[in-house]
Amino acid sequence: MSIPFSNTHYRIPQGFGNLLEGLTREILREQPDNIPAFAAAYFENLLERREKTNFDPAEWGTKVDDCFYNNHAFKEHEPPEKGKSQTSMKEETKVTALESSEEDKEKEENAAVKIQAAFRGHLAREEVKKMKKVDLQEEKTQENN
Secondary structure, rough: OOOOOOOOOOOOOHHHHHHHHHHHHHHHHHOOOOOHHHHHHHHHHHHHHHHHHHHOHHHHHHHHHHHHHHHHHHHOOOOOOOOOOOHHHHHHHHHHHHHHHHHHHHHHHHHHHHHHHHHHHHHHHHHHHHHHHHHHHHHHHHHHO
C-alpha cells in the first residue's frame, strides 16, 4: 500500500543513475520489442565486461558525479602497467578513445534522429487530433442550425 503525501525520502545509490542512463540509452538505440529481456541481457553483458576489464561503470559514474562536488576523485591515478611507459599508454588510450568516440558519435546521432522523428510524429498526431476536434465541432454546429 502506498502512502500519499509521505515525507519519506529515499536516497539513490551512487552510480545507480548512471547505470539506468546507460540502459535507457541502449534501449533508445536498439528499440527492442521485449524490454525486460533486453535489460537482463544488457546487465549480464555489463557484468561480464566488468569482470574481464575490471572497469565498473557505476563506480566511474560515482566519480564523475563526485567531480562536481569535490575534485579529489579524479586526482587518484593508477600506476602504469609494467613494461610500458606512460607516453606509450597515453598514445594507446588516445587511439582507442578516438575510435570509440567516432562510433559513439554515430550511434548518438542515430539515436537522436530516432528521438526527433518520434517527437515530430507525436506533434503531427496531436495536430491531427486538434483538426478532427475542430471538424467535429463544426459538424455539430451545422447539425444544430
